[in-house]
Amino acid sequence: MKRLLPKSLIGQLLALVAVTLLIAQAINIVLLYRGAQNQKIVEASVAAAGRITGEVERMSEPGFRERRLRRDGKRWIRRNRPSLTVQSAIGPSQRRLPAVEERAARAFANMGISVLAVQVAQVETLPANMTNSVIGRGGERRKTMRAVGYRNKPRPIDGYILMSAQIADGQWLNIASTIRDRNPRLVRTLLFQTAVIYLILLIPLIWLGRHISRPLKALTKGAEDFRPGAQEPIAESGPPDTRQLIAAFNEMNGRVGAMLDEKDVMLGAIGHDLRTPLAALRVRVESVEDEDERNRMIAGIDDMDRTLDDILSLARLGRSKEAAEPTDISALIETVADEFTDMGADVSFTRSGRITAPIRATLIRRALRNLISNAVNYGQSAAISVEKSGDKDGDKSGDKRGDKRGDKLVIHVDDQGPGLAEDQIEAMFEPFARAEISRNRATGGSGLGLTLARAIMRDHGGDVQLKNRAEGGLRASLILSAN
Amino acid sequence: MAGQTHILLVDDEASLREPLADYLTKQGFRVQQASDASQARSVMNAFQFDIILLDIMMPGEDGLSFCRHVREKTEIPVIFISAKGEELERIVGLELGADDYVTKPFSPRELVARIKVVLRRTSNGNGNGVKPGSGAIYQFSGWTLKTDQRSLIDSEGVMVPLSSGEYQMLLALLSRAGQVLNRDQLLDITQGREAHAFDRAVDNQISRLRRKIEADPKNPAIVKTVWGGGYVLAGDVQTL
Numbered sequence: 001m002k003r004l005l006p007k008s009l010i011g012q013l014l015a016l017v018a019v020t021l022l023i024a025q026a027i028n029i030v031l032l033y034r035g036a037q038n039q040k041i042v043e044a045s046v047a048a049a050g051r052i053t054g055e056v057e058r059m060s061e062p063g064f065r066e067r068r069l070r071r072d073g074k075r076w077i078r079r080n081r082p083s084l085t086v087q088s089a090i091g092p093s094q095r096r097l098p099a100v101e102e103r104a105a106r107a108f109a110n111m112g113i114s115v116l117a118v119q120v121a122q123v124e125t126l127p128a129n130m131t132n133s134v135i136g137r138g139g140e141r142r143k144t145m146r147a148v149g150y151r152n153k154p155r156p157i158d159g160y161i162l163m164s165a166q167i168a169d170g171q172w173l174n175i176a177s178t179i180r181d182r183n184p185r186l187v188r189t190l191l192f193q194t195a196v197i198y199l200i201l202l203i204p205l206i207w208l209g210r211h212i213s214r215p216l217k218a219l220t221k222g223a224e225d226f227r228p229g230a231q232e233p234i235a236e237s238g239p240p241d242t243r244q245l246i247a248a249f250n251e252m253n254g255r256v257g258a259m260l261d262e263k264d265v266m267l268g269a270i271g272h273d274l275r276t277p278l279a280a281l282r283v284r285v286e287s288v289e290d291e292d293e294r295n296r297m298i299a300g301i302d303d304m305d306r307t308l309d310d311i312l313s314l315a316r317l318g319r320s321k322e323a324a325e326p327t328d329i330s331a332l333i334e335t336v337a338d339e340f341t342d343m344g345a346d347v348s349f350t351r352s353g354r355i356t357a358p359i360r361a362t363l364i365r366r367a368l369r370n371l372i373s374n375a376v377n378y379g380q381s382a383a384i385s386v387e388k389s390g391d392k393d394g395d396k397s398g399d400k401r402g403d404k405r406g407d408k409l410v411i412h413v414d415d416q417g418p419g420l421a422e423d424q425i426e427a428m429f430e431p432f433a434r435a436e437i438s439r440n441r442a443t444g445g446s447g448l449g450l451t452l453a454r455a456i457m458r459d460h461g462g463d464v465q466l467k468n469r470a471e472g473g474l475r476a477s478l479i480l481s482a483n
Numbered sequence: 484m485a486g487q488t489h490i491l492l493v494d495d496e497a498s499l500r501e502p503l504a505d506y507l508t509k510q511g512f513r514v515q516q517a518s519d520a521s522q523a524r525s526v527m528n529a530f531q532f533d534i535i536l537l538d539i540m541m542p543g544e545d546g547l548s549f550c551r552h553v554r555e556k557t558e559i560p561v562i563f564i565s566a567k568g569e570e571l572e573r574i575v576g577l578e579l580g581a582d583d584y585v586t587k588p589f590s591p592r593e594l595v596a597r598i599k600v601v602l603r604r605t606s607n608g609n610g611n612g613v614k615p616g617s618g619a620i621y622q623f624s625g626w627t628l629k630t631d632q633r634s635l636i637d638s639e640g641v642m643v644p645l646s647s648g649e650y651q652m653l654l655a656l657l658s659r660a661g662q663v664l665n666r667d668q669l670l671d672i673t674q675g676r677e678a679h680a681f682d683r684a685v686d687n688q689i690s691r692l693r694r695k696i697e698a699d700p701k702n703p704a705i706v707k708t709v710w711g712g713g714y715v716l717a718g719d720v721q722t723l
Contacts, residue, residue, distance in 0.1 A: 272566040279587035280499040
């Protein structure tokens with residue numbers, strides 16, 4: 001059900017209006033139907049009352065032969081005239097219509113006809129004793145209809161009205177009148193009406209929807225591509241409240257930018273204030289006589305420096321002023337791999353031709369360095385390879401940004417280690433997360449390596465993925481979009 | 484350089500400046516200290532220096548501005564000591580005409596090595612009149628080396644990352660193009676140290692450099708090996 005709901009503003013607006021309109025029209029239909037229902041009863045009653053009036057008038061005419069009626073013999077009785085009975089033709093079991101009775105009594109009074117009591121009832125089928133006193137049925141009616149040029153098929157009979165009027169003690173005049181459907185196309189008419197109204201409304205609604213949703217879309221895009229400070233303010237358009245929203249967003253953007261600038265200044269100060277004493281310590285360490293002791297201290301200081309560096313880099317990421325430049329990826333990998341081999345680590349790189357991509361080399365170098373360092377520390381060795389893929393390795397990474405051609409550049413770093421438990425893999429990207437084996441910190445590192453690498457790659461519109469290799473060991477992949 | 488090398492050390496942090504001055508003195512340098520730019524100016528009037536070690540972040544006039552001042556007046560080489568590790572600040576420093584930089588915390592031994600490299604370069608490497616590392620741009624065999632950014636760019640505008648060792652090696656060869664340099668000389672120029680026996684450092688850097696810039700590294704056309712143990716940069720070099 002939820003899936004059927006339209007997602008856009010215009011869609012929802014149109015659907016809402018359609019539903020509302022339909023409900024309103026449905027209420028209309030019910031009201032009209034009931035009105036019509038009432039109307040046809042009234043119509044039938046008026047005809048019945050007319051007949052009774054006529055009969056009463058005839059009876060009061062001089063020379064009216066009452067006895068003709070008193071005598072037995074149906075053939076004397078003309079059809080479709082009210083019957084005269086001692087008792088009312090309406091029994092207690094029939095459904096009386098008090099409102100109509102009242103109106104009929106008033107009508108009789110207005111016409112100056114003395115009627116003692118009026119009873120009206122609605123029945124589905126004509127009672128047997130009334131078959132000779134019914135209006136609007138059969139040939140008589142058809143004749144009248146033709147006379148007025150009404151050629152359509154007669155409308156179906158929808159029950160009868162029985163009316164009994166007491167004109168004297170023990171004298172009731174009874175007549176039945178057919179109820180006919182007034183307009184069987186009522187529902188169809190109303191649906192048509194609804195459709196017409198809806199179509200007319202559609203044009204301004206679509207206009208309104210676009211008027212509102214276009215600036216909102218721009219705002220959404222602005223929020224998605226949000227890069228504090230480095231962003232053009234979004235043009236203020238649309239209705240006033242949307243304009244206010246956009247203005248507020250632009251202002252917020254400015255505030256965030258200012259806050260980040262402040263943060264940069266603060267980080268710079270922290271970096272300076274921590275590195276200076278560290279540098280002093282580093283110089284002093286040189287005077288330590290014991291070489292082992294000295295080397296341990298140097299390693300400790302280097303470790304602290306790296307951690308500090310990782311933290312500051314992570315905090316500063318996305319604010320890099322370095323511009324992306326087309327760079328020879330193979331040469332970059334070689335440079336980083338050489339750093340490790342110079343320190344005696346087992347790092348190999350199978351060069352596969354010249355590959356270039358626009359990157360911020362300092363950052364990518366750092367991300368790669370972190371992955372290789374993990375591979376060397378936890379997996380004994382690092383084998384680096386590059387894969388240029390259409391979308392073969394697309395997985396379910398669901399990256400929205402690598403859209404255009406989906407061209408990707410993937411740098412794999414494979415190790416010979418034990419790999420990771422599948423449920424641990426995502427957790428490794430959390431800051432300060434460590435695989436269980438390295439919890440004792442003997443292997444060093446800040447615990448920010450993967451976090452930083454992923455942040456760097458995402459900043460480049462790529463990602464970092466970890467995967468256990470089928471042949472053993474872990475594969476860490478830097479994914480870059482090649483355009 | 485008569486006798487000791489004279490160093491001016493400018494840093495506002497006494498906690499770093501003093502032990503560093505001690506260390507450098509122990510290494511055989513003569514060191515003068517200054518805690519800010521104005522003090523450095525007055526010391527400079529009183530003494531003749533061979534090299535200046537300069538902190539960037541200082542209260543009052545900062546290191547960048549002081550470096551600019553030094554460049555306008557003298558040819559004394561400058562090495563920046565910076566706490567900011569960001570690439571951009573390094574570039575700014577080098578664009579101002581600094582000769583090198585180290586980032587805090589640095590290894591004092593490395594600092595000494597760099598001092599020696601810079602001194603070597605500025606004292607006897609001035610053959611073609613351009614001071615390496617001060618914004619010079621070299622063009623050779625379709626390649627461009629921008630020393631202010633330490634970036635090597637190929638004929639298609641693609642940046643080829645170099646390690647600092649490779650960069651130093653290339654710069655040494657470029658600034659002495661056509662001149663055959665043996666391993667000892669290259670080691671001296673690039674690292675300010677003498678070769679040990681069986682030292683493969685130079686050959687390593689050269690082969691790495693070749694992998695990056697030669698069309699066919701096995702058959703080099705730019706960095707050529709000279710029979711008898713030396714290397715030379717072949718082809719035309721233009722200095723801008």
